[in-house]
Amino acid sequence: EADIYQTPRYLVIGTGKKITLECSQTMGHDKMYWYQQDPGMELHLIHYSYGVNSTEKGDLSSESTVSRIRTEHFPLTLESARPSHTSQYLCASSGLRGGEQYFGPGTRLTVT
């Protein structure tokens, strides 16, 4: 079944660690997005991609980086995690026409 997958679902790490949050989709979508969201709060776009080798920064300043080497894969990397990075990270994708975004289940990150 076509879906969006995120791993890990939960992660607790210490300050200064490097981490990569994985996102993969089997929807066949060109566009992918990363959002940061505190529980029940607004969605903040931090990165997006229109396709392979295309990445753009979103509206929220972030100390993370992304890559898009394959259509189905859009990992997000934090080079040096800080307590201020504690949040939920949601990955999403949308089709060629744009429009509806399909969200992954999220990664809940805690930095101690």
Add this chain to the structure above:
Amino acid sequence: GENVEQHPSTLSVQEGDSAVIKCTYSDSASNYFPWYKQELGKRPQLIIDIRSNVGEKKDQRIAVTLNKTAKHFSLHITETQPEDSAVYFCAASSNTNAGKSTFGDGTTLTVKP
């Protein structure tokens, strides 16, 4: 860029009553307006959407209306049920943004049994 404002931020209704959430947008080029529902601990999911070539769309108990002139659109939920309790997000996007949506800040709807 696009700016989307959503009101109210919280809404509490009795079961069976109607609920209305309103959004305004700033970019006249926006032509796609989805609504997402996010239940506690779950991912946002599309519940209804409307494109700029129509003024209203209904799906059972939910409906969306769009006023392009005034640049606002609304979500209407009739005969609310406790399972409608969730956070609702509106969004706006245009072909020029190639799918990048600007989201409202969300409305927490509580339906009291």
